[in-house]
Amino acid sequence: MSLVTKVSETGFRYPYVIGWTGEAVEEHALRWRPHRDGERLSYAVERRTDVAFGVLRLRQGQSMMGKPDFTTVNTRRQWRCMDKLLCQVCAQSAVDPDTGRTWWLLSSSEGAAGDGFTNAPPTCRTCIPEAISQCSHLRRNAAVFTVGASWPYGVRGDVFLPYLPPVVPFQENAVVRFADTEGIRHCIARELLVRLHDVQPAVTDRETRRAA
Template identity: 65%
Template structure:
């Protein structure tokens, strides 16, 4: 498998998936008829607003303003998940020799079998950088490889029909794609179920 390089502690790169303050768009929402009920829509809808059956948070892709490490850009996070791209550099995170996907996860991940995550993959070249720049990863992180992944659900803000649509009654709710309330949500992050998760055996040693 690919070797993991030593971290360069003097260089800093803003991860591809993080949000920037200038990308926020406070767009009005509305309820529209849908299959005998109602679903959320933007007041001015775009053709690509709905993904996997759920309304996705719409943001710009300018990376203007300041980086906000508390958030991710929904579209970039979704792209990394769908295309198996590294969340730091946006290059492929699939090992060319084995076809397995590199993933940086909490150290206890996989103890109870395959699960799901909101963190996109991380390629071997960026794993040391990600760990060195993130306090949470420095405390509890391990490198895994994954045979495959499939969409599981979303982390989303949930709205109620009898409340103003700009007032979610629950934020960051975990929702599977078969959830009956999915049409009342605005998705912020895609969740992927990981299959055949194994601790990585790296050619360059542990990061």
């Protein structure tokens, strides 16, 4: 998988995690497979990389071709950033080399609760000012943190009813915790959710210069 982020003609860097119209969701037949605890949702022809943490993942291309779609994320790239603690903008490490803590850019409503779960991958310290300036929501609600640890919490995805032909999901864009082992078996994941631990407010370089 390429780590190269795409840049527009005007010099704008497209975030690594966003979806592109040329990466349309691959249409594949679904089926129910026997599982020791009941039926498990599966593609009719499975690939080794289809399942992670026991959940079926959405299949998408990785070409970054077509037009950028800021309303969606690419499942595999979002998952990779969460799993490897990579910046959602540049795909480089978001872990501070001096402290070992991970930089995370959230909305103020997400950060207010302290430790919690999120679908937003980390953002490295260098990319935080750019991410805030390019997003109208973050310009109003950005909150910057460093995080001591994170671990998989669940997924956001579509849940299907077992034992029926899996054609139309019973729930769309639902939050399913990994602790819900039955729900996980019946789901196609679109985003990985992680729980954050030891969340501390942080100050960006831009804020430091502004206060000086």
